[in-house]
Amino acid sequence: MSNFAELNGAQREAVEATEGPVLVLAGAGAGKTKTITYRILNLIKKGVAPENILAVTFTNKAAKEMGERVLKLLENERGYASDMATSGARRPFVATFHTLGAHIIRENYMEAGVKKHFIKKLCKKMATTPNNLSRAKF
Known part of the structure; x- marks a missing residue:
């Protein structure tokens, strides 16, 4: 089970904030993706349905990387990824602002x-x- 020991204080604060949205602003290489992926994992562990989680970023590369990291973290946790697959639960929605906008219009x-x-x-x-x-x- 992840204990978030590898996170610094500010990252841990963002990960452990489970009520409402969190905005993560930091420079390149500061651990934004790590922070957000661990927060998503923590929310799911606390009982939030994956399909109720939204993570939005600016680039396709960051969205792809974040989605992959979330799945990897979930696979490393006690069956969360397999539980999602067998229960039919959808994944967290990880996308760029453009993709989110297009998704909203399509829906x-x-x-x-x-x-x-x-x-x-x-x-x-x-x-x-x-x-x-x-x-x-x-």
Whole structure:
């Protein structure tokens, strides 16, 4: 079981804060991803359903790395990852701000006043295809 001993005081404070959102601001190499992944693990260990956890970052690289680290931490814990797989629980939503925005619009396209396949229609107007766009561009 993780005991968070490798975290510094500020990181541990963010990890152990289980009520409400936490904003982690720090320079390159300061351990932001480690802090957030351990916080996600701690929230799940405290009973928060993984699908109720949202982690948002700026880059696709950071979102991918964070998602991978979360899964690795969960796999190292006593069966949390396998429990998620067998129970049908969804994973925490780890994404960029752009991906989150596109997800919200896709889920609520009618309320947003756009067509269901708005990205395909937008790509057609731009004379391109969704495969030619990086996820960060929409």
